[in-house]
Amino acid sequence: MTDVEATFKLLMIGDSGTGKSSLLLRFTDDAWLQPDEVAATIGVDFKVKSMDIDDKKYKLTIWDTAGQERFRTLTSSYYRGAQGVIMVYDVTQRESFEHLSTWFNELETYSSNPLVVKMIVGNKVDKETGEATRQVSRKEGEAFAKRMGTLFIEASAKTRAGVKDAFVEVVRKIIETPELYQKSSAPRVANTRTFHRIQITKSHNSSYELIFRASENTGGTVTCRDPKSGLDA
């Protein structure tokens, strides 16, 4: 089992300090940095990890974006081509949960693919027994995720709880949605732009149309259509 079945791009978004970089480090290296060793992400960082699911190997490139507005640049390029988006909030910071709607707006603005798999992660559950009290209940997190049609999990980068499961669930859902990564079955409708049509006349009563389309999903396509029947020729 050495061949890579597919490569997926995942993106981590959410308010600064919710633990995106810590979750990623826990997932890729099973490591945890002490709070005084952690620095805010500037721009974007990314890690590559392979994952085996049902005896198949998948390569993940995981982009970790800055939560702080002033460190965010080239936002649209983060989203381009992403098949999965992990949205993180801190269960002990209600504001980071309430900001999820802003992150959804950004996702809608920049993600070209309506099928992109979304997962909401409520991070830092270990803190509920420690110095900080929880400000968002699991029930509330779940209800919000259900309303937004996304996957949901609670996690702790510190204790490992839920971290691997979050990534595995996202990848499984992507695998179940081949339109997201198989070129031949990518939808033609979304983000497909017809940019040129030419009519080719074969004889006085038969002509065909060549249609050139550009799509972020499929690259370019050229189809030949009988304009009378509307069928591909």
Ligand SMILES: Nc1nc2c(ncn2[C@@H]2O[C@H](COP(=O)(O)OP(=O)(O)OP(=O)(O)O)[C@@H](O)[C@H]2O)c(=O)[nH]1
């Ligand atoms: N107790 C606890 N602390 C956490 C957890 N995850 C992250 N932290 C702490 O939260 C702080 C912020 O973590 P980061 O991983 O840098 O957060 P971020 O979302 O990547 O922040 P930006 O890069 O600014 O967007 C650090 O002090 C981490 O140690 C967790 O699961 N439990």
